[in-house]
Amino acid sequence: MTNTSPARRRFLIGLLASVSLLPLVGRLRFDEGGFVERDGWILRRSDLS
Amino acid sequence: MIFANAAEFEASSFQPKVCIVGAGPAGITIARVLAKLGTPVVILEAGGEEVTEESQDFYRGTTVGDPYFDLDVARLRFLGGCSNHWAGWCRVLDASDFEARPWVPDSGWPIGRHDIEPFLGEVQDILDLPAFEADRPIDADISWIQLIKSPAVRFGQKYREEIATSDRIALVLNTHVTELVGDGTQVTAARIRSNGAPARDLRVAQYVVATGGLENSRLLLWSNERSGGGVVPKPAALGRYWMEHPQFIAADALLLRENAFEMDAQNEAFFGPSPAALQRAGIMNFGVRLISTPYAGVKETVAHLACTAPSFSEWASSTVGLNLTCGGHLSVGWEQAPVAENRVALSGSERDADGIPRIELHWKKGELDRRTLLEGLRLFGQSMARADLGRVRLAEWLLEGEEYPEGGELAGYHHMGGTRMSNDPQKGVVDSDCRVHGMRNLHIGGSSVFATSGHANPTTTIVALALRLGYHLSGLPHVTA
């Protein structure tokens, strides 16, 4: 997760800027299987670390 | 032979042993088997060779409960039936769909998939299908499934010539059965109207009702009411356990690996669960359709993921580059829980041009349906994440317990149940041979006999069951030529 190139960084900054308009409800739900649900996303716990 | 009306048919000296009501995929398939094996058969078809407003009007009805399509739009009443506007998606019900599942009340067929498997080769020929392929597991829970596309065979067109030149099939157009007459042990006559006027009753050895997944129930309910129980002597389940495949876009997905799945010509891929996963989750069967969308449509989803899990999104984009932008909507079509209250009933106020009550369809999705959608998508999303194929985002309305969205897909136009198959006449109308309980000479063709519906589009299984019924009928002593 390091090594972000300037181009990629610009891409991510652009993305983050565009989400500022999205409503964020911040729902969080854990389950036993090593997954976590956040804002509707079904993620691996490691996705959030 | 094809006759334009009942009068022309009566003028011929043709003596059928079997009367099939309805010339859709089920009726035409049953007739072709019987004719091939030497039995003279008549098919009575309500419509002509083209769609007309007058004929469609007989299909109008009302729905009580959840929003549903207009009933005269959801089906076609002319030669070939709904095959005139079906999409051609084909898949046989899964073997586990036939089994009784402790977590699904009233599940279980009296036959298994092995009972229809011998007919699948013929089904392929009839529907012009490539070979069925095995599903490809992603993990123990979810497989990439093989839903195959027929060229959407129009039965009326494909088999017109064969029927026209057959000396064992008489197809009578513009002629519908208004009522079957029965004495509680057998049907004694079919009451008929042709081109808007009454025609002579038809009396044969065997009757098959194949008028479609809504109309089968209507015709039998009306006939039974008129004959005081003489057509379906054990009517507890008649019209009941009606089912659709509810269908909604309920999630988005981002794919991390390009070419993880081969998209079909429509840029779609299909997924289904394993029986063990369904049992663990305690839900109905379901199918997930990934509808791939171009980058512009996915951008907001990518942005949302970047906000929810920035480090993951950064990792993903650095690992897979901009391929992360590949994704789409997830539409889920699922097996509706069989519930007796979902039913085809006769309207108390609305009647068609013959004075016969129109359909009043009582249809609602229940708690198990909602849970199937949510937990099914969770299973799918977890499998995608586990295999690092992608990430799934559930729709807000689904998580928040809000109403199903209106104006979307709603359902599959698949009309199932109403005369379901069961060994128990309290739970079903036909036995494992599709024979109406208690009736010697009345059989049913079509998806109204489905005891449960799986998630597969129904017509492949309808045609397999129709072949099975055709061969069964041809072996009955009073039918054999």
Ligand SMILES: Cc1cc2nc3c(=O)[nH]c(=O)nc-3n(C[C@H](O)[C@H](O)[C@H](O)COP(=O)(O)OP(=O)(O)OC[C@H]3O[C@@H](n4cnc5c(N)ncnc54)[C@H](O)[C@@H]3O)c2cc1C
């Ligand atoms: C828009 C749409 C898309 C679909 N897509 C798919 C798909 O992709 N895959 C799939 O598997 N299935 C699909 N289906 C469902 C498929 O069309 C049906 O499962 C199939 O046509 C059912 O065949 P059937 O013979 O049982 O009934 P029908 O096709 O409904 O045929 C019944 C026939 O009986 C006649 N009839 C009705 N009443 C009488 C009467 N009283 N007397 C005499 N004749 C009568 C009718 O005119 C009709 O010809 C779709 C349906 C629709 C509407």
